[in-house]
Amino acid sequence: MKDLFSVDIQFLKGVGPKRAQLYQKLGVDSVGSLLQYYPRSYIDLHDTVPLSAAPFDSPCAVQGRVVRKLPVARLSGGRTLYKVLCTNYEQDFAVTFFNTPYPYGQLVEGEDYIFYGKFGGTFTGRQVGSPLFIPAGQPHDVLPVYPLTKGLTSKEISRSVAVAIDAFLAQLADPLPSWVRTQYDLCHIGFAVQNIHLPQSPQAAQLARRRLIFEELLVLQLGMALLKQRTRRRTDYRLIPPDLAPFTAALPYQLTGAQRRCIGEILTDLQRPQPMSRLLQGDVGSGKTVVAAAGVYAAAQNGAQSALMAPTEILAEQHYQTLNTLLQPLGITVALLTGSTKGAAKKALLADLAAGKIDLLVGTHALISQNVTFSKLALVVTDEQHRFGVKQRGALGEKGQYPHMLVMSATPIPRTLALIIYGDLDISVLDEKPAGRREIETFAVDFGKFRRAVAFAEKQIRAGGQVYVVCPLIEDSGSELKDAATAQQQIQQLLPHRRVGLLHGRMRPKEKEAVMAAFKQKQLDLLVSTTVIEVGVDVPDANLIIVQNAERFGLSALHQLRGRVGRSDRQSYCILISDAQGETAKKRLDAMCRTSDGFALANFDLELRGPGDFFGSAQHGLPKLKIADLLQDRMVLAQTGTVCRQLLDADPQLRQNPLLRAEVGRLFSQVGQQGLN
Numbered sequence: 001m002k003d004l005f006s007v008d009i010q011f012l013k014g015v016g017p018k019r020a021q022l023y024q025k026l027g028v029d030s031v032g033s034l035l036q037y038y039p040r041s042y043i044d045l046h047d048t049v050p051l052s053a054a055p056f057d058s059p060c061a062v063q064g065r066v067v068r069k070l071p072v073a074r075l076s077g078g079r080t081l082y083k084v085l086c087t088n089y090e091q092d093f094a095v096t097f098f099n100t101p102y103p104y105g106q107l108v109e110g111e112d113y114i115f116y117g118k119f120g121g122t123f124t125g126r127q128v129g130s131p132l133f134i135p136a137g138q139p140h141d142v143l144p145v146y147p148l149t150k151g152l153t154s155k156e157i158s159r160s161v162a163v164a165i166d167a168f169l170a171q172l173a174d175p176l177p178s179w180v181r182t183q184y185d186l187c188h189i190g191f192a193v194q195n196i197h198l199p200q201s202p203q204a205a206q207l208a209r210r211r212l213i214f215e216e217l218l219v220l221q222l223g224m225a226l227l228k229q230r231t232r233r234r235t236d237y238r239l240i241p242p243d244l245a246p247f248t249a250a251l252p253y254q255l256t257g258a259q260r261r262c263i264g265e266i267l268t269d270l271q272r273p274q275p276m277s278r279l280l281q282g283d284v285g286s287g288k289t290v291v292a293a294a295g296v297y298a299a300a301q302n303g304a305q306s307a308l309m310a311p312t313e314i315l316a317e318q319h320y321q322t323l324n325t326l327l328q329p330l331g332i333t334v335a336l337l338t339g340s341t342k343g344a345a346k347k348a349l350l351a352d353l354a355a356g357k358i359d360l361l362v363g364t365h366a367l368i369s370q371n372v373t374f375s376k377l378a379l380v381v382t383d384e385q386h387r388f389g390v391k392q393r394g395a396l397g398e399k400g401q402y403p404h405m406l407v408m409s410a411t412p413i414p415r416t417l418a419l420i421i422y423g424d425l426d427i428s429v430l431d432e433k434p435a436g437r438r439e440i441e442t443f444a445v446d447f448g449k450f451r452r453a454v455a456f457a458e459k460q461i462r463a464g465g466q467v468y469v470v471c472p473l474i475e476d477s478g479s480e481l482k483d484a485a486t487a488q489q490q491i492q493q494l495l496p497h498r499r500v501g502l503l504h505g506r507m508r509p510k511e512k513e514a515v516m517a518a519f520k521q522k523q524l525d526l527l528v529s530t531t532v533i534e535v536g537v538d539v540p541d542a543n544l545i546i547v548q549n550a551e552r553f554g555l556s557a558l559h560q561l562r563g564r565v566g567r568s569d570r571q572s573y574c575i576l577i578s579d580a581q582g583e584t585a586k587k588r589l590d591a592m593c594r595t596s597d598g599f600a601l602a603n604f605d606l607e608l609r610g611p612g613d614f615f616g617s618a619q620h621g622l623p624k625l626k627i628a629d630l631l632q633d634r635m636v637l638a639q640t641g642t643v644c645r646q647l648l649d650a651d652p653q654l655r656q657n658p659l660l661r662a663e664v665g666r667l668f669s670q671v672g673q674q675g676l677n
């Protein structure tokens with residue numbers, strides 16, 4: 001469809017500059033992108049009902065003959081009424097349009113049509129306003145319904161699409177090689193485009209859909225594979241593996257088998273001439289940080305620098321503390337750069353960095369700002385990559401000569417999907433928790449038990465533990481939801497002798513850091529917080545987490561929250577407080593009580609909510625798909641994966657498949673990856 005993407009939509013008959021602006025809002029700027037603007041659903045006009053059976057309050061299809069078109073009536077307020085009298089032989093009905101002469105003009109007296117709309121009015125005088133209609137007996141009796149923007153109706157889009165198909169269908173070249181179509185029984189692009197928009201039958205629409213889904217997933221996988229190839233350039237930092245003995249000897253614990261295996265995989269990558277691109281996937285609390293630290297150690301032993309980017313300041317600060325404690329005794333200089341590093345301190349830090357005096361720079365996305373220059377950046381680690389995505393990952397990578405990249409994620413995703421979502425990465429999995437960890441006991445209770453939960457907290461604190469209380473809101477908003485500030489006061493009243501802290505996202509970074517540090521150093525017994533503590537916070541002595549209004553959190557958030565405890569060999573507990581009666585909420589809380597396996601919970605979440613939230617492209621920085629769904633269409637993914645490999649083996653840069661290559665470029669331009677060379 002290459003050329004059609006350069007044909008401006010405004011020059012399509014019936015569109016013009018004003019409508020073109022509306023189309024822009026839908027992301028449609030060319031004839032090519034219009035043809036890829038697929039319907040959301042279809043109205044099947046096969047199913048007509050007799051008028052007497054048509055409901056008054058929901059739309060349906062009724063067949064009828066136009067008896068008489070009444071003269072145009074001018075109404076008050078400048079409105080115009082176009083009214084047509086029809087019959088379906090047992091009863092008459094009226095069809096009306098306000099201010100829209102076009103459909104009125106299309107109806108012909110004496111002809112039969114199928115009308116689709118809401119048949120209101122009275123029992124004796126049924127009336128349908130602005131219905132969709134087609135001549136009875138027309139082969140296209142399935143009408144597309146498009147996602148709309150204000151000012152553009154589904155019918156208008158359908159009309160523009162029909163014009164585009166009439167004018168350009170013959171010019172459509174198929175991006176899929178013919179052997180792929182034959183082998184996988186896929187229809188030609190021309191048939192697909194025509195039948196996704198104007199299906200001759202529901203079966204034809206199905207064939208079209210399948211083919212377009214196949215093409216889109218293939219293009220996605222090709223793009224990911226090309227990105228991966230790009231990272232397979234030569235790096236300036238082919239490292240010599242260091243002796244890890246001093247590193248492991250300095251640790252306060254033994255590495256788990258999984259940690260050793262993952263460190264091994266990373267060190268092997270670091271020796272290769274191509275830069276590493278690796279995802280380190282591990283459930284909450286599995287000990288990812290120390291694995292990353294081993295990579296940093298290896299780089300530093302080779303005289304090269306590392307960077308670690310965290311999604312929040314709290315996490316950046318925490319990583320800084322952990323890594324500094326771990327690495328500084330080994331002679332490695334660690335520094336922290338966040339949005340709150342300012343003035344002279346920042347200037348000095350940046351100068352040291354550029355002079356190669358800093359071995360590891362930890363920070364937030366401040367690391368990718370322009371004035372940050374490394375002298376020899378060999379390893380880039382990003383934490384919780386779903387908050388960054390493909391684009392930012394690339395930006396940090398550009399600060400060195402193809403440095404090695406390690407991405408840490410706690411999001412449990414089935415391997416087959418991880419391969420797609422992180423298609424540009426190799427994967428290491430930490431599938432073992434540190435020794436001595438016990439199952440976190442989880443209870444779901446109602447608000448009536450709040451005082452008992454606080455009494456239980458007191459018991460844990462007395463035994464040397466620490467407690468989180470998580471609330472969905474910061475301050476009392478007048479709703480019945482528990483807010484953090486009120487909860488802090490209540491708990492302080494119930495436990496006057498305990499030190500109760502408050503942490504929320506609206507506090508200044510310095511204040512947040514101070515509270516977090518106080519909690520870590522056990523100057524606070526109990527921390528009431530909003531979800532700022534959701535990701536990654538590590539306070540090993542914390543062994544109880546109480547979540548208020550637990551129904552307000554999704555399963556993955558609850559799992560992340562619970563992961564804040566159970567990070568030592570202390571028995572840990574999670575109390576989920578909720579009065580919600582809803583089925584889904586109850587099922588979620590039940591699942592939390594049943595298992596603490598992140599993968600099992602993720603699968604259950606998918607069943608409950610559908611894939612939308614979990615695999616939303618916004619989270620992963622993947623391009624937005626137009627027709628395919630990564631979860632529902634995962635069977636197709638297996639096929640496109642095979643084709644992707646076959647195509648690239650024969651033609652690594654897709655030079656012989658320029659149409660496919662152009663499709664890849666277009667899909668990935670959304671995530672800032674134009675030059676997929």
Ligand SMILES: Nc1ncnc2c1ncn2[C@@H]1O[C@H](COP(=O)(O)OP(=O)(O)OP(=O)(O)O)[C@@H](O)[C@H]1O
Nearest residue numbers: 253254255256284285286287288289410434536538
């Ligand atoms: N092999 C080990 N033995 C004992 N404790 C360990 C081991 N590895 C890591 N830990 C400790 O376990 C805790 C969790 O480690 P870490 O913070 O790296 O987890 P994580 O994988 O980043 O988890 P999350 O995704 O929840 O942040 C830390 O307190 C860390 O010191």
